[in-house]
Amino acid sequence: MPKTSFSPASSKTLRQSVLNQSILQSSLLLCVFLSLGATQAQQNVDDNSLTDTEYEVVIVTAQKRAQKLSDVPIALSSFSAANIEQTGITQLSELSDFIPNLSISRTTDFTSAITIRGVGANSRNIGFDSRVGVYLDGVYLGQSPALNQELLDLERVEVLRGPQGSLFGKNTVAGAINLISKTPSDTLEGKVSASLGNLNAQEFQGHINLPLTDSSAAKFSVSKLDRDGYIKNLTTGSDLNERDALAYRGQFRSLISPQLELNLSVDGLNTERLSFLGEALSDTLSSSIDLAAPNKNEVATTFDTFEKRDIAGGSLDLSYHFDNGYDLKSITAYRDTDIFYRNDSDYAAADLLSIEYNDQYQQWSQEFQLISPINDSPYEYVTGLYLYTQDANTQRDAINGAHSFLFGNTPGAVVNNSGKVKTDSVAAFFNGGYDLSSANTIGLGLRYTHESKDLNWLLNGSQSGIFRIGSTDGPMIDSRSDSYLSYSLHISHRINEDLTSYAKYSTGFKSGGFNLDYITDNDLAAGIDFDKETVDSAEVGLKGNFYGNTLVVNMAAFSSDFKNYQVNQFIDLGNGASSISIRNAAKAKTQGVELEVVYRPITNLEVQASMGLLDTEFDDFPGGLTGGGNAAGKELINAPKSNFSLGIQYITDLSMINADLSWRLDINHNSDFYTTVDNVKNATLTDGTIVDFGHVDSITLVNARVGLLGNNNGLEFYLWGRNLTDVRDPIDNRKDFFGTVTTNYAEPRTYGMEVTYSF
Numbered sequence: 001m002p003k004t005s006f007s008p009a010s011s012k013t014l015r016q017s018v019l020n021q022s023i024l025q026s027s028l029l030l031c032v033f034l035s036l037g038a039t040q041a042q043q044n045v046d047d048n049s050l051t052d053t054e055y056e057v058v059i060v061t062a063q064k065r066a067q068k069l070s071d072v073p074i075a076l077s078s079f080s081a082a083n084i085e086q087t088g089i090t091q092l093s094e095l096s097d098f099i100p101n102l103s104i105s106r107t108t109d110f111t112s113a114i115t116i117r118g119v120g121a122n123s124r125n126i127g128f129d130s131r132v133g134v135y136l137d138g139v140y141l142g143q144s145p146a147l148n149q150e151l152l153d154l155e156r157v158e159v160l161r162g163p164q165g166s167l168f169g170k171n172t173v174a175g176a177i178n179l180i181s182k183t184p185s186d187t188l189e190g191k192v193s194a195s196l197g198n199l200n201a202q203e204f205q206g207h208i209n210l211p212l213t214d215s216s217a218a219k220f221s222v223s224k225l226d227r228d229g230y231i232k233n234l235t236t237g238s239d240l241n242e243r244d245a246l247a248y249r250g251q252f253r254s255l256i257s258p259q260l261e262l263n264l265s266v267d268g269l270n271t272e273r274l275s276f277l278g279e280a281l282s283d284t285l286s287s288s289i290d291l292a293a294p295n296k297n298e299v300a301t302t303f304d305t306f307e308k309r310d311i312a313g314g315s316l317d318l319s320y321h322f323d324n325g326y327d328l329k330s331i332t333a334y335r336d337t338d339i340f341y342r343n344d345s346d347y348a349a350a351d352l353l354s355i356e357y358n359d360q361y362q363q364w365s366q367e368f369q370l371i372s373p374i375n376d377s378p379y380e381y382v383t384g385l386y387l388y389t390q391d392a393n394t395q396r397d398a399i400n401g402a403h404s405f406l407f408g409n410t411p412g413a414v415v416n417n418s419g420k421v422k423t424d425s426v427a428a429f430f431n432g433g434y435d436l437s438s439a440n441t442i443g444l445g446l447r448y449t450h451e452s453k454d455l456n457w458l459l460n461g462s463q464s465g466i467f468r469i470g471s472t473d474g475p476m477i478d479s480r481s482d483s484y485l486s487y488s489l490h491i492s493h494r495i496n497e498d499l500t501s502y503a504k505y506s507t508g509f510k511s512g513g514f515n516l517d518y519i520t521d522n523d524l525a526a527g528i529d530f531d532k533e534t535v536d537s538a539e540v541g542l543k544g545n546f547y548g549n550t551l552v553v554n555m556a557a558f559s560s561d562f563k564n565y566q567v568n569q570f571i572d573l574g575n576g577a578s579s580i581s582i583r584n585a586a587k588a589k590t591q592g593v594e595l596e597v598v599y600r601p602i603t604n605l606e607v608q609a610s611m612g613l614l615d616t617e618f619d620d621f622p623g624g625l626t627g628g629g630n631a632a633g634k635e636l637i638n639a640p641k642s643n644f645s646l647g648i649q650y651i652t653d654l655s656m657i658n659a660d661l662s663w664r665l666d667i668n669h670n671s672d673f674y675t676t677v678d679n680v681k682n683a684t685l686t687d688g689t690i691v692d693f694g695h696v697d698s699i700t701l702v703n704a705r706v707g708l709l710g711n712n713n714g715l716e717f718y719l720w721g722r723n724l725t726d727v728r729d730p731i732d733n734r735k736d737f738f739g740t741v742t743t744n745y746a747e748p749r750t751y752g753m754e755v756t757y758s759f
Helices: 008-046 081-087 092-097 521-526
Strands: 075-080 102-104 114-116 119-121 132-136 154-161 175-181 189-197 201-213 216-227 231-233 243-255 260-274 306-321 327-344 353-371 379-400 414-435 440-460 476-494 499-510 533-546 551-574 577-599 605-620 642-654 659-670 682-684 690-692 699-710 715-722 730-735 741-745 750-758
Touching: 075 081, 075 551, 081 154, 081 642, 081 659, 081 699, 092 102, 092 154, 092 175, 114 132, 119 551, 201 750, 414 476
Parallel strands: 132 175
Antiparallel strands: 075 154, 102 114, 114 119, 154 175, 189 201, 189 750, 201 216, 216 243, 243 260, 260 306, 306 327, 327 353, 353 379, 379 414, 414 440, 440 476, 476 499, 499 533, 533 551, 551 577, 577 605, 605 642, 642 659, 659 699, 682 690, 699 715, 715 750, 730 741
């Protein structure tokens, strides 16, 4: 029988067919679930097995005004303060376990990468932006080092999937994440908690809300987390991948007059830890298996990976309510992010090369919003102006080690990479909806953005030897600008009082920039700038709230086309040398389905489930493969084909001790994905040994949390465990500068106890 093969085109057709079948099956499954769930919920109502109290309607501010989640035509997940407490997560990076088609890296915070619907990136250097915008109370947090925030005293986290160009402008081609803090109130209240666990984990949190006058209040929140590492450096004796974070926030709220409200906020995050980028599977030059540290949770490097982050910011939010119902809002903000990062680039006890990076970002932003009245008018809208400026500075040294003479380099010599990028952005926006009838609404979003970047950068690779790093002829002075009109169109149809459908078409862009990395003279000669990336996305969705919100269902199907897709990858130059390339792929495509369900069949039981199905590929990427071939038909990197989560929360009434017993079980599954554009699953070392590389298999993790909650005294006691089955499978892999094959494994089982007191 002849061997069957598939061309890129036929492979694409096959995957499209499979995806279409998945969409159809998921849609049918949803319909069946809605029917069965609605029937069961109705039976529960008829049988009086539910209380008379309806569950709260979820309110979000994704469109810059308060709306019911079911009325927002966006694939949007809202993760509430109760969800954060019930699951026990403490950092933004842990949120991806519960949100469809969301992935967040868990190695160094310096290179934090957020991927939504298969699209994401880390801002490895100051000339390259991320694809997902993260916001705190409406303020953009900036580049990768600022993204992995502690989840401190939040009201909720909103995850908007898909391009949000008309709402948030640049660099939201994949989506946006909003961290929304709890504002001060007129009630004296507070909470303190202490958690202890294995790996000497200690976490302390607290907040206090202080009414100051009849019209003003202040709130102070703080969190301190320490945990030992679990990856032994056999050379230094240290334990890597520890956690050490101090987060704080101070807020002041005042109703200056019946019309004018002021909210002032100051926040900060300080971390200093022995970090971790990966365990070496091969020796430095990929010649053979790494024998110095052959076991899991071991490395043997000259010194420890280290990173230090200092992040601070403040915002002033003024809202004025006019007598005619309009609201005018002003948000003025400043943020400062400093990151120092050090790593042993050869992953060996031999001292060949180390890097020390020191980056700083300072940014100012000003936003004005005019919000239409909430009344019986058939239309509502938000319009405004956004101004943003950022000064990004970098000082990066690649230092030849004591043994670099083996490569003909001078020990102690430094390859210097330093400079500044100044970004100025201005945008005008409009987002509104019009009720055609009681059942149908149309909407339009527009945002015109003009952004400029000014560069002053110096690269001196004269001491790089065989690594062939290039040199600029003095400081390189350059500038570039991008202008773009993002828009969105949607129509919503209320099928009945419980179920709403919508269809949406939206666009967005990610600004162009400069490749300010360790690159060759050939790269310099070819030009270091790259063009803006654009996206066109179509989406349809269903949102249902049934029987007092005892059953809540949100579903979306989407397809997004990217042009000039920006790809950041290592290029193997041979002989242990690499170059870091940033260039525009011609076209890329992502499509898939997302489903979220909350079901409360009886008063004390809540089931939360989510599913994301994803299909991604490069439609055209000339020169994208190792060796220069076209990467058309290859899957995008770090894009799991599916992810699932199931959370079950049950509360048992212990009336004899005037308390409740809370039980929580979470199961999270991520399917396999590729980590290189080549879509390979292994690498062959020089000696012929084959190692796993370029592909990560599926992984399933189980977490649990049990709590005893006093009904009157404010005391709560919890036992918790994460990764209870102690799965130690890989979660990513990569090649570093010398071609060293490295991998990261899931964190080991952790467990502990927590006590909280509220007043």
